[in-house]
Amino acid sequence: MSAARGLGGYPGSLAAIIAFSLLLGLAFIRLSETEEAVRNEIGDNLLWVISQGQIEALRLRIEFSRARNAGQSTPELAKAYDILLSRLVIAEEGPQRRYLERIGQFDDIRRISEAVRDREAAILDAPLLSADEAERVHQLLAELASHFGRAANEAMVDQWDEAGQRLDQRHAAINQILFLVLAIVVLGAFISLRMILALRAEQESRTTLLREQEVRQAYRDFVALVSHQFRTPLSIIDSSMQRLIRQAGSMDENEVIERARKSRTTIRRLTALIDGILNSMKLDAGQIEVDPRDVDVVREVEAAIARHMEAHPDRRIEIDVDDEVPREIEIDPLLLIEIVDNLLSNALKYSPAGSLVTVNVHRSADDLVIEVADEGIGIARSEQARVFERFFRSEASRSLEGVGMGLHLSKGIAELLGGSLDYRERRPRGSVFRLKIPIGTNPHRAAPSIPPASAEIERLPRHGA
Amino acid sequence: MRISASAIGDRAYTGAIVSVCLLLTIASPARGEGDPLPSPEGEALLVVEGLISRTNDGERAVFDRAMLAELPPATLETSTVVTDGVQHFEGFYMSDLMEAVEADGQTITAYALNDYVIDIPISDFQRFDVVVATHMNGTQLSRRDKGPLWIVYPRDSYDILGDLRYDYRWVWQLHRIVVK
Numbered sequence: 001m002s003a004a005r006g007l008g009g010y011p012g013s014l015a016a017i018i019a020f021s022l023l024l025g026l027a028f029i030r031l032s033e034t035e036e037a038v039r040n041e042i043g044d045n046l047l048w049v050i051s052q053g054q055i056e057a058l059r060l061r062i063e064f065s066r067a068r069n070a071g072q073s074t075p076e077l078a079k080a081y082d083i084l085l086s087r088l089v090i091a092e093e094g095p096q097r098r099y100l101e102r103i104g105q106f107d108d109i110r111r112i113s114e115a116v117r118d119r120e121a122a123i124l125d126a127p128l129l130s131a132d133e134a135e136r137v138h139q140l141l142a143e144l145a146s147h148f149g150r151a152a153n154e155a156m157v158d159q160w161d162e163a164g165q166r167l168d169q170r171h172a173a174i175n176q177i178l179f180l181v182l183a184i185v186v187l188g189a190f191i192s193l194r195m196i197l198a199l200r201a202e203q204e205s206r207t208t209l210l211r212e213q214e215v216r217q218a219y220r221d222f223v224a225l226v227s228h229q230f231r232t233p234l235s236i237i238d239s240s241m242q243r244l245i246r247q248a249g250s251m252d253e254n255e256v257i258e259r260a261r262k263s264r265t266t267i268r269r270l271t272a273l274i275d276g277i278l279n280s281m282k283l284d285a286g287q288i289e290v291d292p293r294d295v296d297v298v299r300e301v302e303a304a305i306a307r308h309m310e311a312h313p314d315r316r317i318e319i320d321v322d323d324e325v326p327r328e329i330e331i332d333p334l335l336l337i338e339i340v341d342n343l344l345s346n347a348l349k350y351s352p353a354g355s356l357v358t359v360n361v362h363r364s365a366d367d368l369v370i371e372v373a374d375e376g377i378g379i380a381r382s383e384q385a386r387v388f389e390r391f392f393r394s395e396a397s398r399s400l401e402g403v404g405m406g407l408h409l410s411k412g413i414a415e416l417l418g419g420s421l422d423y424r425e426r427r428p429r430g431s432v433f434r435l436k437i438p439i440g441t442n443p444h445r446a447a448p449s450i451p452p453a454s455a456e457i458e459r460l461p462r463h464g465a
Numbered sequence: 466m467r468i469s470a471s472a473i474g475d476r477a478y479t480g481a482i483v484s485v486c487l488l489l490t491i492a493s494p495a496r497g498e499g500d501p502l503p504s505p506e507g508e509a510l511l512v513v514e515g516l517i518s519r520t521n522d523g524e525r526a527v528f529d530r531a532m533l534a535e536l537p538p539a540t541l542e543t544s545t546v547v548t549d550g551v552q553h554f555e556g557f558y559m560s561d562l563m564e565a566v567e568a569d570g571q572t573i574t575a576y577a578l579n580d581y582v583i584d585i586p587i588s589d590f591q592r593f594d595v596v597v598a599t600h601m602n603g604t605q606l607s608r609r610d611k612g613p614l615w616i617v618y619p620r621d622s623y624d625i626l627g628d629l630r631y632d633y634r635w636v637w638q639l640h641r642i643v644v645k
Contacts, residue, residue: 045546045632056579082608083579086638089610094548 013194020187027180034173046099047155053091053109054148056084060123061141067126068134081123088113103158105151112144218390225393229273233266276406279338280390283412288335290416295333297368298325298361304337305359308344315348315357322362329368329439335417336437339410343372343433346406351376351430367419367436375430379423387423410435502566505529510613515644518567526566530613533599536561541596543621546632554598554617560590562597563644570644575616578608578638585616585634587644593618593626597639611637 063080067073090096091109100106122129123137240263244256251259282288298321305317340359347357355375362369379387383394390408407421414421419437426432502521507529520526536557544551572584589595598615599606606612616636620626 049547052579079578079608083638085609086611090547096547 013191016187016191016194020184020191023180023184023187027177027184030173030177030180034170034177046096047152047159049087049090049096050100050148050152050155053084053087054145054152056080056087057141057145057148060084061138061145064123064126064134064137064141068129071127073124073126077126078124081120085117088116099155100151103151103154105147105154108147109144109151112140112147115140116144226277230270233270236266237263276409280409280412283409283416288413288416290332290335292330292332294328295331295336296327297329297331297333297336298327300333300337301340301359301361301370304340304344308341308348312348314353317344317348317357317359319359319361322360324363325361325368326363326439331437332417335413339413339421339435340370340372342406342410343435346433347372347374347376347431350374355430363439364436366438368439370435370437371432372435373426373430373432375426378425378429378431384423384425388421502526503532505532507531511640511642513562513566513568513642513644515573515642516568516570517644518569519565530599533557533597533614536565539594539596541594541598541617541619543617543619545617545620545635551621553602554596554615555600556596556598556614556617558590559595559597559616562642563587563590566644568644572645574643574645575634575636575639576641576643577636578640581636581638583633583636585636589618589634593623595619608638614639 060077060080063074063077067077088109091100092113097106100109116123119137119140122133126134126137129137240259244251244259279288302319305319309315309317344357344359351357351374357375358371358373360369360371360373379394383392386392387394388407388411392408411421414435414437417437419435421433421435424432424434502519504521505527509527510530510533511528513526513528514524517526533556539556539558539561541554541556542551543554568587570587572586574582574584576582596617596619598617599613601611601615606615616634616639618626618631618635620631625631
């Protein structure tokens with residue numbers, strides 16, 4: 001939208017289109033005008049008519065001499081005279097006459113033509129004339145030829161001037177047309193650009209709309225999931241308490257303790273769930289503070305493993321530590337173990353009882369690498385790219401507990417510590433999650449938007465194993 | 466008709482039939498191929514040669530004014546390139562002349578008295594009713610003007626005849642035509 005406005009908006013487009021059409025129309029008019037001017041070039045015709053007069057005057061002179069030499073009038077003499085007259089008639093009428101007048105040759109030609117006509121009898125009686133009279137005829141005809149010659153001269157010059165002028169006009173017209181075409185092309189480009197931008201803007205808004213819809217849908221799914229996952233443990237606790245109330249008198253001590261313990265476990269799980277959600281929110285808001293300390297990472301990981309095995313006595317978790325791993329690393333242990341806990345609990349949750357979970361700790365260049373591998377159901381190819389998305393739950397995990405926050409949170413914390421978390425398939429079956437944390441200078445993102453003095457900064461509460 | 470048994474009667478009858486047939490053939494006014502044109506009596510105005518079948522002087526067809534006047538009359542009102550205003554022409558149709566000499570070609574070459582030469586497609590004559598004028602505005606065209614014969618197109622009736630390339634077909638002082 002803004003791009004469209006940026007180039008003049010809708011009024012701009014309309015103006016461009018109107019201008020475009022106008023210029024196109026103008027170009028066409030100019031073109032057809034030039035076209036018209038090419039025709040109707042009468043000047044060439046006149047030159048021919050004039051030169052004809054000259055030729056016939058000279059031819060008459062020849063026939064006149066021949067007749068005198070032959071001693072008698074010849075039919076050729078009569079014919080030559082008639083034809084000369086016909087040329088004079090043409091020169092004296094219509095457009096031809098007007099042209100001769102325009103180039104200032106008409107009066108002379110008219111005068112001599114009259115003189116020739118007056119001498120008709122003499123000319124036709126050629127052999128009977130005296131030498132003097134014959135000479136006068138010759139001179140007359142010569143003068144006529146000469147004047148026609150002059151007229152041809154003038155006509156030619158006049159024509160060249162005209163042609164030059166016409167060329168100038170044509171050049172001007174063509175230049176105008178070229179300019180118009182250029183303007184049309186520019187406008188065309190402008191309009192096309194506008195259209196492309198508008199299309200792109202439409203495309204963008206459509207994509208945005210789609211994404212918004214996706215987010216809304218994910219949120220709705222999350223809310224549904226969460227409310228279900230809260231209600232289930234709450235109703236378990238409630239029914240347990242109900243039974244306690246009803247059967248308080250008939251239950252023995254062990255039974256009561258057993259039930260209470262079960263309820264506490266459920267409560268702990270619920271609390272963990274709430275913590276996880278809250279932590280994720282905090283991560284997004286940049287409200288998590290990193291507190292690096294000198295830590296024996298291996299010991300911390302071993303402690304985490306021990307906790308998980310205590311909670312799941314039927315499962316085995318093995319640890320394998322490389323020799324090159326330093327014993328002391330500067331890192332925030334709580335955040336680190338947050339991730340390790342999440343990976344371990346996922347590994348246990350998504351692999352069958354009896355299968356092995358392995359933890360491998362080694363060093364790779366400047367990074368500490370902790371890999372948690374299981375032999376479980378793994379993640380489908382189509383879902384692997386999305387597994388770190390918030391709220392994402394794979395098809396296979398629908399039946400199990402969880403709201404899809406864990407991996408998203410873990411990845412976020414890993415990046416907060418300056419490292420990374422990724423996944424790869426395990427052959428023949430299972431998953432490997434690899435956590436990489438830089439050792440040494442340990443760059444980490446400072447808490448972005450909240451000043452240290454604020455009371456809102458909290459340490460992440462440690463949820464129980 | 467009863468056929469007479471007499472031999473003399475038969476011969477006489479046959480002879481009568483043959484004579485009548487001969488007479489009819491000779492006296493027939495219908496034009497056959499190679500049927501000659503009448504010879505000119507006055508001054509020759511127009512000579513037609515080339516791919517023609519009707520001639521009166523060897524391979525040529527020579528016309529005097531009287532013979533041309535025998536062709537169906539034609540009139541034409543039109544403006545021309547060399548005159549002002551609309552002129553009234555009388556004469557004959559070129560297509561009628563072509564028919565009179567049984568012309569069998571695509572083009573004619575027209576020659577004028579001053580040796581002007583031009584080719585004209587015969588299709589023009591069918592398409593445009595081209596006239597060979599002998600009179601203009603009631604006056605007989607003379608050799609001292611554009612006569613005695615002037616090829617005239619109906620310029621005002623067809624837009625295309627305003628094109629420059631028809632102007633040079635208006636042959637004045639026409640005197641010879643060769644059919645090709």
